[in-house]
Amino acid sequence: MDDKKVSELEKLQSACRDWGIFHLTNHGVCSSLMKKLDGAIENFYGLPVDEKMKFAPQPGNSQGYGQVVVGGEVNSDYVERFYMITESLEAYMEELEKLAIALLGCLAETLKIDREVMLKMYEKGMQSVRMNYYPPYPKPELVTGLTAHSDGSAITILHQVDGVDGLQVKQDGVWIPVQFLPNAFVVNIGDIVEIWSNGVYKSAEHKVTVNENKRRISIGVFFNQKVEAEIGPADSLINSENPALFTTVTSDKYLKEFFSRKLAVNTYLEHMRINKS
Numbered sequence: 386m387d388d389k390k391v392s393e394l395e396k397l398q399s400a401c402r403d404w405g406i407f408h409l410t411n412h413g414v415c416s417s418l419m420k421k422l423d424g425a426i427e428n429f430y431g432l433p434v435d436e437k438m439k440f441a442p443q444p445g446n447s448q449g450y451g452q453v454v455v456g457g458e459v460n461s462d463y464v465e466r467f468y469m470i471t472e473s474l475e476a477y478m479e480e481l482e483k484l485a486i487a488l489l490g491c492l493a494e495t496l497k498i499d500r501e502v503m504l505k506m507y508e509k510g511m512q513s514v515r516m517n518y519y520p521p522y523p524k525p526e527l528v529t530g531l532t533a534h535s536d537g538s539a540i541t542i543l544h545q546v547d548g549v550d551g552l553q554v555k556q557d558g559v560w561i562p563v564q565f566l567p568n569a570f571v572v573n574i575g576d577i578v579e580i581w582s583n584g585v586y587k588s589a590e591h592k593v594t595v596n597e598n599k600r601r602i603s604i605g606v607f608f609n610q611k612v613e614a615e616i617g618p619a620d621s622l623i624n625s626e627n628p629a630l631f632t633t634v635t636s637d638k639y640l641k642e643f644f645s646r647k648l649a650v651n652t653y654l655e656h657m658r659i660n661k662s
């Protein structure tokens with residue numbers, strides 16, 4: 386491996402270990418697709434509420450337009466969201482999937498996990514997308530845009546439309562604003578990579594604040610394992626000196642349990658932790 390690659394991988398390693406979140410310059414990849422998508426999303430959120438409510442989720446289905454719902458009640462978070470499992474958005478998703486696999490490949494390399502093992506788990510994995518719309522609010526300190534949480538995904542690739550800030554990540558107990566970088570995605574390590582890496586990489590605890598005058602729109606794409614893959618620490622990382630810190634569960638169970646819980650930090654991950662202290 387050349388020195389440049391070694392140093393890039395080292396940077397990735399420390400970002401994942403210390404922060405669970407980092408910027409990824411996109412070098413113009415998907416930029417025209419992104420513009421189209423941004424326009425479509427702005428048009429959608431600009432529609433009257435009764436038009437948007439036509440896309441409200443059916444009972445028992447998490448896909449559709451609405452607010453954050455916790456245990457059947459609408460949460461106080463000041464955000465409108467649209468969640469869908471991606472069949473449309475194909476071109477954008479295809480490009481992002483290549484990026485996600487490349488990133489997961491780099492993570493596997495830093496963890497000394499065989500690339501084939503990584504591909505077996507994540508290639509053609511389940512993907513979903515969530516579009517978040519945070520309207521401006523005159524007293525932003527009185528509302529939360531999106532509650533503190535970690536993503537249940539393996540990794541999340543986030544695009545912030547128009548560069549309106551608001552995302553924050555918790556580091557050593559302190560909330561740090563994630564500065565917007567033009568032409569860069571934000572990548573979050575999600576709970577699945579924390580489990581898969583047996584705790585080497587940490588899922589990012591993050592939240593979103595609301596802006597006084599500007600509306601904020603973000604598009605998060607969540608990359609998960611294949612539905613038939615199990616979720617647990619990678620076998621090659623476990624030995625008598627490094628016991629598994631998490632249990633292994635089927636994807637099905639993981640997804641059901643994750644979505645049945647409140648949006649919060651490490652919700653199901655903590656449940657999977659072995660020898661909780």
Ligand SMILES: O=C(O)CCC(=O)C(=O)O
Pocket residue numbers: 515517531536543545551552591593602603605
């Ligand atoms: O709006 C953002 O920047 C973040 C959204 C987010 O964290 C999520 O949808 O899980």
Ligand SMILES: [Fe+2]
Pocket residue numbers: 534535536591605
């Ligand atoms: Fe998130």
